[in-house]
Amino acid sequence: MKVSIIGATGYTGAELLRLLGGHPEADIRYITSESSAGKSIAEVYPHLQAVQEAKLVSMEALDEVAADSDVLFIALPHGHAMAVGKRLEKTDVKIIDLGADYRFKDTAIYEAWYKVPHTHKDAKAVYGLTEWYREDIRGAKIVGNAGCYTTASIMALAPLVKKGLVELDSLVVDAKSGVSGAGRSLSLNSHFGEMYENLKAYNVGGHRHTPEIEQALGGLAKTSLVLSFTPHLIPMARGILSTCYARLKNGVEAAAVDAAYEEAYAQEYFVRLLGRGGYPATKAVRGSNFCDLGWHVDLRTRRVVALSAIDNLVKGAAGQAVQNMNVLFNLPEKTGLELSPVYP
Structure with a gap:
């Protein structure tokens, strides 16, 4: 090609x-x-x-x-x-x-x-979050590659929303990104002196990835929805950790949550399920196209906490774009992307 x-x-x-x-x-x-x-x-x-x-x-x-x-x-x-x-x-x-x-x-x-x-x-454009829109991507003229925060957050919440396990008015996303997500242009916010030993939220209630997450999850739920999204900058170059909260519907037990993730991702090469109780970490996916997922069911509060880790420049951008290219041209999806994470 x-x-x-x-x-x-x-x-x-x-x-x-x-x-x-x-x-x-x-x-x-x-x-x-x-x-x-x-x-x-x-x-x-x-x-x-x-x-x-x-x-x-x-x-x-x-x-x-x-x-x-x-x-x-x-x-x-x-x-x-x-x-x-x-x-x-x-x-x-x-x-x-x-x-x-x-x-x-x-x-x-x-x-x-x-x-x-x-x-x-x-x-005639289609949305490019490969695991969820693969069939739309095949044969498309234009693919709008999914954003970095959105990839991490949608991947974490999509199985719960699609299976109808959570209350749609309870969705909260708390995500933290390395500074490369802000691009290469000079900015005071990403200056070394500003970021070193520092952690800060920004664009609370107004980040542009918010409606993108709502569009994808609303499509899976077959209804419009509104969620709270708060992004943070952390003093590292790469990586996103997204911690997502949702209230379980009455009668939903932990086993149903486990089954939703297994059904959605068990056959997905780039999604690594750490299971209930798992703790994804950004360093475990650095430089790779993997998305690591773990979830916790808090029966005391009736909440599920879903966590995802990606490299924002790979699965959150360039890697997913190559994955989409492979789908467009009927190549094995992992072609050119079988990269092990760089550790430590």
Whole structure:
């Protein structure tokens, strides 16, 4: 497959190059960057010098890039991918957007939360959380890759919601992410002096991943729902730990919770079930496409606490994008992604 990346010099673009460099069916054709056009990727990321020798080019060559690509990854901030998708909608190239532009069925929700007009409202896009939308992804033109917080949180709560085991008005997500999730641009919030020995919440009640989680879980429940989501930054580069709370419906016992997770994920290669009483840890998934899940049933409070750990740059972004590419092109899903976590 001929593969190109639009926006290859952000953290997600660099991670895509690392993964695709080891993919036996991927031929990397073009990598673009507006800020580093003309440079080699090794000048920006020395660790990638053995992966890609071609120089970075500008997006001005988009038509040429698309004509010589089977699949185009877009690793740009929100608001940019829809212009690319609209321009290329009559071409044969498949598009996987790692931003938010194609994640929402209702573009009005996107506009309300992201504060920009959606200019490709009629796009034939599907949501790219592979384990739950695999059949939609097959043969799609555009895939809106799921977000990082959303992947961790939906994976934790989806079995409970789908099986109707929990009260939908009781869902609470408390998630913590490494600073790479904020991107490579300079920011006071991710400055070393601000983050060292520090832990802080941000965007309480207003994080843009909130409606994405609600959309996916509401779809599984076949009704709209509202939940509370609080993100936190922690002083590490990679990883997300999502701790999710829900109140069990009357009569639901721990065995039903166990069965829901087994039914949902027992055959999923990238989901590792730690079982009831399990404690996922970010270091156990670092550098890999795995999602580790554990859950606890608190009969005293009638709550289930579901925990998930992912690498935000892999399963939460680039790894899931490659997983989606494999589905699009009918390849074994784990092709190029059979990476053991990096530990310690």
